[in-house]
Amino acid sequence: MEIPHTVTPRPDTGLYNAKLAIWLFLASEVMLFGGLFSAYAFLRMGADDGYWPHGLLDVPVGTLNTILLIISSVCVVLAWASLKMRRWKQYQAFLGAAVVLGTVFLVIKLSYEWNDKFHHFGTFIKKDKWAEYDKYLGNDYLAKKGLAPRPEITGHLHEVEVEVAPENKAQLDALIQKRGLEISKSEEGGKTLSIKVKAPSDAEALRNEPGVKIEAFEMALDEIYTDPTNPKYDRPGFWKRHLSEQVATIHADDLDSWSAFVPKHSSFLAIYYAITGLHGLHILGGLVMFIYFLFFDRALYLRNPEHMANRIEVVGLYWHFVDLVWIFVFPVFYLL
């Protein structure tokens, strides 16, 4: 016996099998992302005042990505409609456009947004040291205005000052050689070194090096920290903040923690990477299916075009869902 209702709808439910299944799958996806978004709410509610960053992400780029996804969703609907009208060429054009738009979304996400963060650097100042760094943080000013404090100084890491035990000197030199770093200053017979780093990952390598103690960081500040009492920084703005020329020295002993803007940096970045990462995987999965239907499923179209149209309808429902998740991600991470 053949399995019924693979293509034609069952009269009493009005659905063919795959359409029911994709709605069920999307229900479980709602719960999957629901779990992650509830984690977001939980972490944000539990964060200390000022420790949940605002305006960290690039809103114009996020807006662009939102528009790309919405247009791609429209393209998928048009591709489905083209199949319903049995216009294969038109179908290929629309689905091809969706593939291109989805790919551009992913490229922006990974090579621009994520990559930029991997090279950005942040240091959380201990609460009892805030006064010493107030010219960067402006917490006195913020307290007077009743605004949340800034516990963190961010920017681009230039140099790391380290103290090395004599017996570990050779090993450190080997590491510097291996990573192609440059020593800008050497004092006390090589006991205290200033090392020019290329990326924050070099600082991580130094942290893990035995016998090496990081003393201080020299970093170019994000513009907000050069003029922290300027009222234009009281609220997050639309345009991305630029990096300034001003360099500050921050002592490692004054810090709770420091790292690049990688997942472990803060709860915000952890959940940001978790949700956008999982969303990116869904985009990737959708693209793989699109490419299969675009180039490898013509035989089915010739044999049973209605079945082919159903497939695009089902994958389209999935794509709209992934789009919808982004419609939640965008305000929750970029705007709120």
Next chain:
Amino acid sequence: MATAATTHSPDHGHGHDDHHDLGFWQKYVFSQDHKVIGIQYGITGLAFLFLGFCLMMLMRWQLAHPGLPVPSFLGPMLQKVFPAIFANDQNGHPGMLTADGYNILGAMHGTIMVFFGVVPVAVAAFGNYVMPLQVGAPDMAFPKLNMASYWTFFVSCVIMLSSFFVAGGPAKSGWTSYPPLSVISDSGPNVHPFFNGQTIWLLGMVFNITGSLLGSINTIATCIQLRAPGMTWMRLPFFCWTQLVTAFLLLLAFPPLEAAGFMQLMDRAFGTSFFIPTGLMVGGHLTHWSGGGSPLLWQHLFWFLAHPEVYVLILPAIGIVGEVIANNTRKPLYGYKAMVGAIFVLGFLSFVVWAHHMYMTGMGAKVSSFFQTTTVMISIPSVILVTALLLSLWGGAIRFTVPMLFATTFLPMFGIGGLTGIPLAFNSTDLYLHDTYYVIGHFHYVVAPGTIFALFAGVYYWYPKACGRMMNDTLGKLHFWFSIVFINGIFFPMFIQGIAGVHRRWYDGGVSYEQIIKPVLHWNNFMSASAFLLGATQLIFIFNFFYSIFRGRKVPNDNPWDATTLEWDTPTPPGHGNFTKPITVYRGPYEYSVPGADKDFTPQSEPPKSDKPAAAPTPALAH
């Protein structure tokens, strides 16, 4: 998988339209036939049940004889294979369970029993084999997806088992994997950053959950879309209803745990702080995590799955019991409609009771009161189900076949498990009983003599359909009577110990707290002896299971139990595509002993006699 092959006799010569001959691999291993997949799930699940039971026997040895090596050749052998779990005792004899090893066995016993044993058998095996037959479908709605879900599950099994052989041993933070303990465990200089117990546990769970999700989509789609003509909702056998609701629970409750699993993986692999609070100290040192996370977040996400999971364990069992009771009392189920309603209410309420596992976390009196109220409410549909099954026995001409023995025993055992849960539902009494052996006794009564007995009933009941031979009756009765005695010998003393205050995580069985619990300490010996005897009893079942494949009594016809539901309309064993003729359903699922009928059962597919009008839409109630 060789065993799966042997339980499935050749299916030629039944006239089904299996056009192309499949090779051995496609027929028995990478099969898309729901029945083969069901048997694969069944064999894998039963093997894991036995493995989980063996882990428990090692724990019970330690509890009864703290610090004594496992006897005879077993101790040295186990220590050689699992150096992370066993060590030399103080006299230098090998094979003593270490404290870490005890935690490992506890964690893996829970994980294996729930996620790799009971759910695969109750949901995946019976759901796959029986449900499509009962609704009159030729197969599951998506055969390839079905195969994919089994093999995803299989990969998760391999991953989980591989953790026994990595440095540091498998996960040791309980089957609940509460952080921060689970995040900091299996880390440090001596273990691999990735191939360590806890990380592998998380990875295994992610695969297990994925397989489960695929399977549940398939189950729901099959049950809704592939019902045979005439199979209206109120003619659906009760077992199919339980599978449908169970699949919804799996579909909606598992994803948050999958999300939580990803997050814990990130905490372990990338150093994030989803579940790590600010300023966590371990061994006097500040940890490297940035902090800002919440251990309670994990507990919420975990129990949001794990409480519905309890009903995932119990609903298919009730479904099996319903089928067996209706068949063996030769009368319809009492209150079929009320039972269907009850499982829907149960399914819905199971999503809003999870935090009753968290009364001790200090989440606040208001939250606790809410969950206390919903937890008490959920006992109402449970009582409806048990009462309806009990009343189904009333006035029946009961045939005490082996499946019926297990099914009737389910009722009082599940009753004990349910009633002992009520003190745990209330905040005030739970504060005292929390984490004692009372809790262990409570949920084991639900799952072991409850669910697992129902699974045995199901195996004995549907075995003739799958194999064409009956399981041996005498061996079955021996298996039943020894099992019922010994299983109560294990679990009943747990209530006594628990009320006296014995904590569930004491590695020495409470010897170091002897002054407090002396009056109940001696039960440890009794319980452990019962456990070993129960283990020995299961050998009867294993022997019977394989012996009957070859030597069992051949079934006299396709319907050896004189049953009414559609699975007995198929050839024995059913071929690929199941039914040899188009199936139409004319009546409700349990038309037993209908007055005026010429025999005491009327199959669902039997057309009404021409001079009578068609049966009423809900004939199950027409008595």
